[in-house]
Amino acid sequence: MTTPTARSTETVAVVVVTFNRADLLARLLDGLAAQTRRPDAVIVVDNASSDHTRQVLEARTDLPLHVTWSEENLGGAGGFHLGVRAAYDAGWDRVWLIDDDVVPAAGCLEALMGVDEDCLIATREDLSGALVEKAAVEFDLRNPLAIKPKRSTVDSTYPDRASMPELVEVHxxxxxxxxxxxxVVEEVGFPDPSFFIFYDDAEYAVRARRAGHRIWAVRDAVLVRQLDFNQQHDLSGWKGFYMYRNLFVVHLRHGENVLVRLKPWLITLVVVLLSPVRGGRAEARNVIRAMASARGMRRLTASARPPR
Incomplete structure (x- = not known):
């Protein structure tokens, strides 16, 4: 498809959430300062970092920084909720959400701002230049037999960036x-802070798509991950609780039929039955707690609903 050209007068605020990764944050800020299209605002939410994050931020006079110092760790979900709300309240035309462990190539923001679409993602690569964009080309909330809703991804569909079209639709x-x-924010609301970590971004994408917005990966918007992906989290540890719970919430809120909405119960049962031969009692406790908590999160958190 031919890339639609956006209005050149649009403004953009970058929203960054950080927690105890001051050195990675410094690299990200260097990348933002080097953009060929400078951001109009950089809204940083610090999640009560205990390292030298404050010193890194206070030393930056080359960026239009607006820092929120949270007194507690709100997680990525809570931080992005605060940051997007701040960007919305300030009246910026677009908001660009970035984690603290990526660095945009110099032309990344310019490439995004040049596309006349409501929802976009920059396309990620690793430090070697290999394509590592994990956004789903298909996110299946219709098939009850699909244990994981994320099916094919950008990097499983295209061997490298050069093989991609200019725009690739993602789910x-x-x-x-x-x-x-x-x-988009006016119509679908804000990231849901109750997720804390994991699946808040996937849930937001489902809301946007259900409202009729298509989401496009922009081939020429290059974002470089500074760390390797680690998707194999310990499901018996504290992160496992959030991974299970928030995956269940996505199904309970957005499953397209009764069987999909019942899938979290089936997963819970299977994990408990198999716990003696896989994750043990800790994972079983996590999934039971996750199911109980997810039941109370069927509705979108009030603060995440569209602004009035």
Missing amino acids: NVAFEGFMARRS
């Missing part, structure tokens, strides 16, 4: 390069 996003227009 879910990471808050690691996702851009939305103000009109």
Whole structure:
């Protein structure tokens, strides 16, 4: 498809959430300062970092920084909720969400701002230049037999960046390069802070798509991950609780039929039955707690609903 050209007068605020990764944050800020299209605002939410994050931020006089110092760790979901709300309240035309462990290539923001679409993502690569964009080309909330809703991804569909079309439609996003227009926030609301970590970005993408917005990965918007992907989290540890719970919430809220909405119960049962031969009692406790908590999260958190 021919890339639609956006209005050159649009403004953009970058929203960054950080927690105890001051050195990675410094690299990200260097990347933002080097953009060929400078951001109009950089809204940083610090999640009560205990390292030298404050010193890094206070030393930056080369960027239009607006820092929120949270007194507690709100997680990525809570931080992006605060940051997007601040960008919306300030009246910026677009908001660009970035994690603290990526660095945009110099032309990344310019490439995104040049596309006349409501929802976009920058396309990620690793430090070697290999394509590592994990956004789903298909996110299946219709098939009850699909254990994981994320099916094919950008990097499983295309061997490298050069093989991609200029725009590739995706069904879910990471808050690691996702851009939305103000009109999207007005219609679908804000990231849900109750997720804390994991699946807040996927849930937001489902809301946007259900409202009729298509999401496009922009081939020429290059975002470089500074760390390797580690998707194999310990499901018996504290992160496992959030991975299970928030995956269940996505199904309970957005499953397209009764069987899909019942799938979390089936997963819970299977994990408990198999716990003696896989994750043990800790994983079983996590999934039971996750199911109980997810039941109370069927509705979108009030603060995440569209602004009035």
